[in-house]
Amino acid sequence: MQYQYQQLFMAETTLYIKNMVCNRCIMVVDDLLKQAGLSPLHIELGKAVINSELNDTEREKLRDSLERVGFELIDSKRQRLIEQIKQEIIQLVHYRNSDLKVNLSDYLADKCRTDYSSLSKLFSETTGITIEKYFINQKIERVKELLVYDELSLNEIAESLNYSSTAHLSSQFKSVTGITPSQFKKQKIQHRKPLDEIV
Numbered sequence: 001m002q003y004q005y006q007q008l009f010m011a012e013t014t015l016y017i018k019n020m021v022c023n024r025c026i027m028v029v030d031d032l033l034k035q036a037g038l039s040p041l042h043i044e045l046g047k048a049v050i051n052s053e054l055n056d057t058e059r060e061k062l063r064d065s066l067e068r069v070g071f072e073l074i075d076s077k078r079q080r081l082i083e084q085i086k087q088e089i090i091q092l093v094h095y096r097n098s099d100l101k102v103n104l105s106d107y108l109a110d111k112c113r114t115d116y117s118s119l120s121k122l123f124s125e126t127t128g129i130t131i132e133k134y135f136i137n138q139k140i141e142r143v144k145e146l147l148v149y150d151e152l153s154l155n156e157i158a159e160s161l162n163y164s165s166t167a168h169l170s171s172q173f174k175s176v177t178g179i180t181p182s183q184f185k186k187q188k189i190q191h192r193k194p195l196d197e198i199v
Contacts, residue, residue, distance in 0.1 A: 011053040012041065015062075016080040018072035020045045021090055021195035025071070032065050046087040082126050084112055085119060086134070090195055093138040093161070094145075100162035104135060137198050140176045143169065144192050147185050154181055 017029060026043050033040045033050060036058070042049040054062065063073045074080050088111045092100060105116040108131065112119055123131045139161055146157045155166050163169040173181050 011051075013050050013053050015048045015050065016074040016083060017046060017048060017066060018074050018079075018083050019070055020087070028069060029066070029071065032062075032069070036062055036065060038062075045091065046083050078122060078126065081112060081114065081119070082123060085123055085131060088112070089131075089135050089138055093135070093142050094195070104131070134198070136172060137176060138195070140173055141193055141195065141198055143173055143181065144177075144184065147181055148192065150185075 020026065020029060022045075026045065029048055030040055030043055033043075033048060038050045038052065038054075038058075040048055041051050059073070066073055074083055085108060088108055092102075092107070105120075108119055109116040120131055123129075123134070127134070142161060143157055146152055146160075147154075152160065154169065158166045158169040161169070163172075170181055173179075173184070177184065179187075
């Protein structure tokens, strides 16, 4: 009973972690936290909640462990918001295709609980590109992935990613990559970027 009572009042810490882009990243972060003697309560892309507070030494040790495997602990609110925008777009494009019909600015304003003009200004100032450009680059990377799998026609890919037409997809693909989708498919080495390196 006393243990349960203590549990109710234990401090929780939310850690914001950059470069988490897939379910495998969640498993890696879970392992790292456990190796550091921390108890994760909840982990999702870009964020982990643990059931204790971290002192400066523990935070720096964790920061080093995360950086060794390509992640980064985010401290500033601005940086956390940038990372949240990226994570929401990655989720939308790569894992929730059915939601792609939503208005991106409304979707991000709702998810980040901040008006879109502020998000847009912060993102452009910090990353050097617009949210729309980042969104398009993620969509093109998803198109590449689906072309490599070779399970869907270009028309089906265009439909699943909410392009108005196959011609629109092809035109956007060429403006980003310099080649057409069919030229991409014919290449022996089909260059794809890790999601966390897309800008």
